[in-house]
Amino acid sequence: MKKALAQNPNLLRTLIGLSLTLIFLLSYAVYGATVSPSAYIYNTEATVTNADSLQASSDIDRIYDDDSNTTTWAWSVPANGQNLTWVNVTATELSDGSVLKVMNGAKLYSHPLLGATYTLENPLEEEFSCLELCFHNVTHERISEDGEDISFFGLTSVDPARRSNGSVFAKNLDGAWAEANESVNYFHSPSLIRIEVTELGNRTTQPFIAIETVNEELREVKVFSVDAATEFVWALAAVVGCFSIVLVPSFTVYFAAQAKEKRDEAKLMLAKNKVQMDTNDASE
16 A cells, blocks of 8 residues: 555545545436436235125035045136236135145146245245246146145236236336236136035035135336435445445555554664663773
8 A cells, every 4th residue: 555655646536536436426327217217116906805705606516426435515706807816715624635626717827835834844935936836727736634724826827017016117107007007907717716625435514615816906106216315325335335345454554564664663763772872881
């Protein structure tokens, strides 16, 4: 650092000027993103409907197969296909070995880990991606090993833009609404959901089925904006931090070397004085 300052006496002035230039550029970038945005964010409103409000048929089909000694219970649920996103089914009061089947002619995306709670036994849930792992089938099956409850979660699309919220790029708000509508609007057809539970034996007590569907509607589109003052403070902190990382160690080494040099000079001066005193005493 001492050599650098000796070679360039204006080094400190150069560093300060460079810092101010970076701050100005970052401030202008924040200002430009605030006053002339092209990014918009949108939000949707979810409507959750259970089986009762869907007017599920009260006539439950019960079929006993004497050859296989199994009883099959079947329900048909006419879901609303407009912007349908989720189809969730819970089956309780099951017997051992019961098989739950959820069927839809337009196909659903599902996986046993979709909607599952992360545990040590299911570590994949932490990094689970339905886009990569979900099955896109007409029929999905779940098995109750010991009569435990079964939960099924199904998606009509793995595109996250259709659910909850998202972002679009447009020249103005009207264009943003059009882009958001194109992302969200969807009709899932056929939307009829058929649910079957197959149990071993000639069963007379039907299992309990809870059905939930989620439809989402575009509600709000607004400009993506940032707080210019806050962003400026963060930009300033970033610049100061970057230069501190570079300058603080260098100046620390420089001042430490200066202090060591002064101590060495002081020791040398004491040694010279002692030698001078010894010489004077010898001459006397």
